[in-house]
Amino acid sequence: MFKRGKVKGIIFDCYKTLIDIETDEDSLDTYYILSRWFCYYGVNVSPEKLKEEYRTKVKEAFDSSEQQHPEVKVENIFSEICLENAIWDIDEEILGIEAARLFRAASIRKFRAYPESFELLEIFEDYPKCIVSNAQRVFSEMELKYLGLHKYFDFVIFSSDYGYKKPDQRLFEIAQKRLGLKAEEILSIGDTVENDVEPPKKLGMRGMHIEDAWKTTSAFKSFF
Incomplete structure (x- = not known):
């Protein structure tokens, strides 16, 4: 050969x-964990709204891209969501990064090499x-x-x-x-x-x- x-x-x-991995980004449970975590950082958004906004913003980013196979940065998506739903002053850039990581952790169902x-x-x-x-x-x-x-x-x-x-x-x-x-x-x-x-x-x-x-x-x- x-x-x-x-x-x-x-x-x-x-x-x-x-890496052998399985994730569930459709489950409302995934967004529930993130929604509850957000309340400690000044972001008020329900699990249902969070799921809808995340999907909408990702789709909008894909649709507005000039690339044939577009990609996004999920931390930027979450930064936008945090800024739009903040109830006090936040550092949306840092919060977006941490939110992306928690979202990933909450969505994982299987994870091994x-x-x-x-x-x-x-x-x-x-x-x-x-x-x-x-x-x-x-x-x-x-x-x-x-x-x-x-x-x-x-x-x-x-x-x-x-x-x-x-x-x-x-x-x-x-x-x-x-x-x-x-x-x-x-x-x-x-x-x-x-x-x-x-x-x-x-x-x-x-x-x-x-x-x-x-x-x-x-x-x-x-x-x-």
């Missing part, structure tokens, strides 16, 4: 590739590696650190930093430039063909589904 020495750098997706992916990371230990993820730096970076994954990578590219997300090929172009490798020397591994396999392939990279990578672990040990 792979010629020895041909692949010199690896790009990983994050969620459902390195895949042991199979740890094995892959050990195989690729001496290779330049990065993550390209449709994720929010405000909480995703800490999740990677908490699970002991962040240390394996030279850098992480989060879509929230750029205003657009995969399958936009530009995120992979940025990764290639920072890795300092030719496209054909890079292997992208992820859980969706449309986001993690096809876009890098169009740039001349290689692409592999994470489940195929797990199955090929023994072969990787022979080549890397």
Whole structure:
């Protein structure tokens, strides 16, 4: 499958590739926790209104974007909500960041690292590696650190930093430039063909589904 020495750098997706996660942003319980927490910081908004405003503001941000695959910063969304519902003076920027993290924590139903992916990371230990993820730096970076994954990578590219997300090929172009490798020397591994396999392939990279990578672990040990 792979010629020895041909692949010199690896790009990983994050969620459902390195991290097994399930969240529920539709449940009113998620917004109830955040709504009750807000009362200690001078923000008066019911769970129902919070859910409606969050969804509306995210949709408006997507609709107003000129990007084909738009992305938002969730902390900015929550900053706006906090400012509009404040009943005393607040620091909406800091509060927006903390609200985004609490919202994430309240929504999580499953959260762990895949042991199979740890094995892959050990195989690729001496290779330049990065993550390209449709994720929010405000909480995703800490999740990677908490699970002991962040240390394996030279850098992480989060879509929230750029205003657009995969399958936009530009995120992979940025990764290639920072890795300092030719496209054909890079292997992208992820859980969706449309986001993690096809876009890098169009740039001349290689692409592999994470489940195929797990199955090929023994072969990787022979080549890397």
